[in-house]
Amino acid sequence: MAQQPHLLHARSIVKSFGPTNVLKGFDLSIAPGEVHAFLGGNGAGKSTFIKIISGQHERDSGTLEFDGREMGASSASPVDSGMIAVVNQELALLPHLSVAENIAMPRLHRAMRTYSERTSKAVAIEALSLIDPHFARESVGRLVGHLTLHERQLVEIARSLGSGARLLLLDEPTANLTAAETARLFAVLRKLIADTQLAVLFVSHRMREIRQIADVCTIIRDGKTAVDRVPLSDITDREIVEFMGQSVAPDERGDSGAGEGIHLNADSEPSSEETAVHAEAITIRHDDIEVEVGPGSIIGLAGAPTGPAALIEALTGLAMRTAWDIRRNGTTIRYRCPSAAARAGVGYISGDRANKGILATLPIIDNLMAARRIVERRSVARSEELVHGASLLHALKIRAGSLWDLPSTLSGGTQQKILVARWLALKPKLLILEEPTRGVDIRTKREIYTLIRKLAAQGTAVVWWSTEYVELVELCDTVLAFDLSGRPTGVLHHPEVDETNLANATGMAA
Incomplete structure (x- = not known):
């Protein structure tokens, strides 16, 4: 033929x-x-x-x-x-x-x-x-x-x-x-x-x-x-x-060395009062479904986008009204806007890299320091930011011509690492990730996994939404599942967190 x-x-x-x-x-x-x-x-x-x-x-x-x-x-x-x-x-x-x-x-x-x-x-x-x-x-x-x-x-x-x-x-x-x-x-x-x-x-x-x-x-x-x-x-x-030049051992769990040498929260040691606040767990409840998000935990969200998106909006101050009851020590938590949530220690990485993540018209250094400037209520760049920004690029193996280059000079996967880097030194109490590995290759995924695991090991609670069940199985010991209409259907704990059980709980194929 x-x-x-x-x-x-x-x-x-x-x-x-x-x-x-x-x-x-x-x-x-x-x-x-x-x-x-x-x-x-x-x-x-x-x-x-x-x-x-x-x-x-x-x-x-x-x-x-x-x-x-x-x-x-x-x-x-x-x-x-x-x-x-x-x-x-x-x-x-x-x-x-x-x-x-x-x-x-x-x-x-x-x-x-x-x-x-x-x-x-x-x-x-x-x-x-x-x-x-x-x-x-x-x-x-x-x-x-x-x-x-x-x-x-x-x-x-x-x-x-x-x-x-x-x-x-x-x-x-x-x-x-x-x-x-x-x-x-x-x-x-x-x-x-x-x-x-x-x-x-x-x-x-x-x-x-x-x-x-x-x-x-x-x-x-x-x-x-x-x-x-x-x-x-x-x-x-x-x-x-x-x-592709991205050999990864089949039993590797993400320890690619990404972030080695980064001293999270390096500017100062937390006070005993801050440590006590950081150690408090957050309870999220919807009708009879309840999940405790404790320090160092990685909680997965699975199912149709409507449900996870509504919870994320409630956690980050994007929603004025919500069906979710979010409490710390019995006290209801509700932020009036995302910047207020950020100042309270809630970090957020959007899956919409182009519209809600990367600041396309600002240089790399401004993208790296965006969260810090919101938390510290300032807009004027300081000289030490350049030193800190350069150390982040080196530690995360990000190749950039200059800190003053635009993010458009970087690949999509590298831009995603920039979004994660914003929160590394701030060490948030709660970090919410919305499809953080969208459109990134195997090596970059592993590097992001490693960075998040390190933050969790140092006390940050993580909420991770992903449409890839295999990702949730690898990273999470607890997963909150949603049905096709966006309602939470249940909480899965290790060892029942697997692709088959997630598919059954969400009504969606793995």
């Missing part, structure tokens, strides 16, 4: 940002009717390559062909004509427009084409119904800026699935989806591929999902092709990790 011609063919792609060489002669080819897994560690060049294909960046050199035609500045872009659709890791929706407008507007390729609200709503409902029919019916008129990260992910995916594109670029599309939504997305992709010979470039760090959906893989390492179009049936998970 003759080999099917490639729909996209990239050869010797080179891209630099100033002195930083990101792509160093990278090759990749995608055929119609296949799901092509695009694998590599954070900072390897995956997102840069996708942005080159989608027209967000220009390559410095190399050739890029789509359907046999050269893609370049002098020719019409397949993205502009709707032949290529992309779901970026950092979602590219317009918050001031409705869900219907965000989904329908990209289809208006012709100039002066009339916009129809009725048609747009119909298009949006049809596209969203591929993934979540209930959400489709109730969301089309809502502003995107009012949606949760989870809901925005659904909108972004639906916009691409309903675009009629021949090539779909999916950069961590399942990072904010439940297991049921991921399964439905994969079913839709398989149908589109069978019906239209759609080609899919799929980026994920979740090996189980890669095995479920992808046919072949290409691995990028340090901007170069390490593995080119190898069938996934011919390569093991261990080999994939090794080709």
Whole structure:
């Protein structure tokens, strides 16, 4: 049988940002009717390559062909004509427009084409119904800026699935989806591929999902092709990790050495009064469900996003009204705003890195010191911050040209480590993490696990929300489970914390 011609063919792609060489002669080819897994560690060049294909960046050199035609500045872009659709890791929706407008507007390729609200709503409902029919019916008129990260992910995916594109670029599309939504997305992709010979470039760090959906893989390492179009049936998970340059022992529990040498709370020793306060446990209760969050404990949250999100809002001062009763020593705790919660020792790391985490227009040093400045009620930078910031970068193995560089010069996984670093020296009484390993590679995940375990070992109580059950099983001795409607269903304790029991308690597949 003759080999099917490639729909996209990239050869010797080179891209630099100033002195930083990101792509160093990278090759990749995608055929119609296949799901092509695009694998590599954070900072390897995956997102840069996708942005080159989608027209967000220009390559410095190399050739890029789509359907046999050269893609370049002098020719019409397949993205502009709707032949290529992309779901970026950092979602590219317009918050001031409705869900219907965000989904329908990209289809208006012709100039002066009339916009129809009725048609747009119909298009949006049809596209969203591929993934979540209930959400489709109730969301089309809502502003995107009012949606949760989870809901925005659904909108972004639906916009691409309903675009009629021949090539779909999916950069961590399942990072904010439940297991049921991921399964439905994969079913839709398989149908589109069978019906239209759609080609899919799929980026994920979740090996189980890669095995479920992808046919072949290409691995990028340090901007170069390490593995080119190898069938996934011919390569093991261990080999994939090794080709990525991220070997991790199978029995390793996260002790990667990340954070060695960091002296948490180094500025001063806590007073006996502060130590006593820190040692107090917090009790959270909803009807007959009760969980004690004690010093050094790591409590997991599992289930559909509605339930964990409501609890997190109550714990961080984001919710003015809540069904949760949160107490310390019998006294109700309720913060009027997130900054008040932070000053009371409650740290929060959002899973929405782009909109609620990284301060994109401020340099790395300001991002590192953001939480400290809120707690200390100041906005003026001090000279010692530069010394402390440099020590954090060194201890966390973060490669940055300068503390004054913007976070956009760092990979998504490295940006996530910046968010964790904000709280290290503050040693919060309670640290709440919302999908903290979203879109990060195996090594970075392990480093984040290590950092959180060290904080817990020094007395910080941790609440960890994750849609990856395997992560909760590894990290947590206690997990609070929520059903599909967002109501807590029960508390699981070690050794009953496993993927099967979590699936049963939440009504969601592992």
